[in-house]
Amino acid sequence: MTAQAALGHRPTRMLLTGDHAVAYGALRAQPHVIPVYPITPQTPVLEKLVELAEAGELRGDLMTVESEHSAMAACIAASLAGARVFTATASQGLALMHEMLHYAAGARAPVVMVNVNRTLASPWGFWADQTDSLAQRDTGWIQLYCESAQEALDTVLHAFRVAEAVLLPAMVVIEAVYVSHTLEPVEVPEPALVARFLPPFTPTLRLDPARPRGVGGTATPAQWRGNRLAMTAAMDRALEEVETAGRLWGGLTGRASAAAEAYRAADAEVLLVTAGSIAGTAREAVDRLREEGIPAGLVRLRLFRPFPAGEVTARLRGARRIAVLDRNCSVGSGGIFAQEVRAALQVALDGPPPVLSYLLGLGGINVSVERVIQVGRDALRRPLPCPGPILEEAL
Incomplete structure (x- = not known):
């Protein structure tokens, strides 16, 4: 018996793309306001939301x-007026939003967005390619990376719970084509089950024409600093909220999650680290490397902001080598996840294991199991030191 059946709930099983799955996640969260502009490959999210609205479900x-x-x-305006808010975008759309992303975080508007x-x-x-979302890492948004359509639906609900608990906006990230347009079996939870997990939004700040006030006006240096310190404290709390949401959702559905998840990592000499859809490929590669006698393991980063440094360090500290697989590139520096992993280990460990940065799948090129092997x-076997990113052609 599944966890949901034990609680008297029966999910609806559907064949959904990642884009449609996040639309159903938004449906179950029942946002009050949904401002969206279409852009490929996000457009099916909007199309499904329109269908659900026309059917009277949304x-x-x-x-x-x-x-x-x-x-x-x-x-931002709707959130500050007390509404639960959802939106979605991609790539150039996210880049065009950049100015307003800072505004949303600074105004403590718990908007949930799928990118x-x-x-x-x-x-x-x-x-x-993950560079569009990772380029927004300093805007003050929580960022969660999904491997599958099911996880995308679940994570939309997690994001609302976490964002509204700490009053920071949250970005749920899925990859074009590999998740957004790939059909997978997905369980859509019953509204009553979601209600046990996601409480109604109770805003601490609510703009009201009857009681005029301003938000985001000119601040003194001390006020500006205080705002950023408060945002930092809220972001720190978000890590605990993400872990709590993952445990609670696991108890309700049988699908628990964590900020950083390990696979066959306890005795691994080489640990692969990645995020997003490549993780499934990496798991199969780990199994095949083990068959060859190479003790490999995997750590999947589900949460990027706040970066779960303690959780990552705990899972990586025993490895002889760490290989970070990045489907992104900070030009002039290399893989962005590799930068974060290195920084976390350098702070936490005396003599951390070497972190090798591999750029795989840039521009959407498929990453095969053989490539990860x-x-x-x-x-x-690669000689050290090896500070620069390693390209696929060098393997």
Whole structure:
């Protein structure tokens, strides 16, 4: 008997793409306001939301606006008026929102947004690449990375719970094509089950025309500093909230989650680290490396902001080599997840294991199991030091 059946709930089983799964996640959260501007490969999210609204299932106000910048401005205003708010975007749309992302976090507006990872121009493209969301890492948004359509639906609900608990906006991230447009079996939970997990939004700040007040006006240096310190404290609390949400959801559905998740990592000499859809490929590669006699393991980063440094360090500290698989690139530095992993280990450990940065799947190129196996072998034999990113051609 499943956890949901034991509680008297029966989920609806559907065949959904990742885009449609996040739309059903939003449906179950029942946001009051949904400002969205369409952009490939996010457009099916909006299309499904429109279908659900026309069917009378989605009761919130669905706003079509003239740009992504306007969409986020509307999100902030609605959130500060006391509404639960959802939106979605991708790539160039997220880049256009950048100014307003800072506004949302600074205003402590717990907006939830799905970003469908897509290559940034130029050149133009529609393929999976995590640089668009990772480039927003300093805006004050919580960031959660999903491996599958089911996890995407679940994480939308987690994001609302966490964001509204700490009053910071949250970004749920799925990859173009590999998650956004791939059909998978998905369980859509009953509304009554979601109600046990996600409480109604009770805003601490609510703009009211009857009692005029301003938000985001000119601050003194001390006030500005105080705002950033409060945001930092809230972001620190978000880590605990993410872990709590993962445990509670696991108890309700049987699908528990954590900020950083390990697979066959306890005795691993080489640990692969990645985020997003590559994780499934990496698990199979770990199994095959083990068959070859190479003690490999995997750590999947589900949470990126706040970065779960303690959890990552605990899972990586015993390895001989660490290989970070990045589907992103900070030009001039290399893989962004590798930067964060190195920083966490350097602070926490005296003589941390070497961290090797591998750039895989840039521009949406498929990452095969065989390619990840090559990484596992290469990581154990590559001469050190090796500070720069390692390209697929070097394997």
